[in-house]
Amino acid sequence: MQFSLLSRSGVMEKLIAEASGEEEDGCVINLPDILGGAKTFELVAKFCYRVKFELNAASVVYLQNAAEQLEMTEEYGESNLVSQTEIFLDKVVLQNWKDSLRALQECDSVLPHAEEVFSTTTRLIESLALKASTDPNLFGWPVVEDSRPLQSPGGIVLWNGINTGAKLKTASSDWWYEDISNLSLPLYKRLISAMVSRGIKQEIIVGSLTSYAKKYLSGLSRHVFRLKY
Secondary structure, eight states: OOOHHHHTOHHHHHHHHHHHHHOSSOOOOOOOOOTTHHHHHHHHHHHHTTOOOOOOTTHHHHHHHHHHHTTOOGGGSTTOHHHHHHHHHHHTGGGOHHHHHHHHHHHHHHGGGOTTHHHHHHHHHHHHHHHHTSOGGGTTOSOEETTEEOBOTTSEEEETTEEEEEEOOOOOTTTTHHHHTTSOHHHHHHHHHHHHHTTOOHHHHHHHHHHHHHHHHHHHHHHHHHHHO
């Protein structure tokens, strides 16, 4: 009987080999702690046994870390989990503002426990900084004219000349303020630093800092008010 989970993981293969030499009747192995616990390990098992599951911006952070921990590289199987999570991260998550932000929020809970996630966090931050410094009206529209989405005389957005039914909206420079205000302070500071290095105007950065501070200071003020009265 072939155990796909064992054959695709360098760590599992080594642990089984060591345990088999020590025990005559079967063997017991102790896996290293996997971030995300049993839920993440279940996804790893599903991948190995080709059971369909949904890979999204939140789960890919944990799954990528688990793949690295378990040494699920190409050495132990073609199109193994390390490469597949990398492809998903690069081709899907990093191409989308909301997915990049969601994945970055997950990194916040993983970072204290896994140094391997640091490089992924940096890539997500750079992706968000780039998108924040780019006109959001251009996102996702493959046909542009004079650096603007092609539109009909009535202001309807066109995609390959097809009426999408969507009206073109001009976004203000603060469109991302609320989104990133949900980040922890350490990640927020890193993202703002990346935005500054991208050349985003100082007044826009100040506006974001003000928005971030108001969100948390106002909550603190209400809490103090309730305590007093």
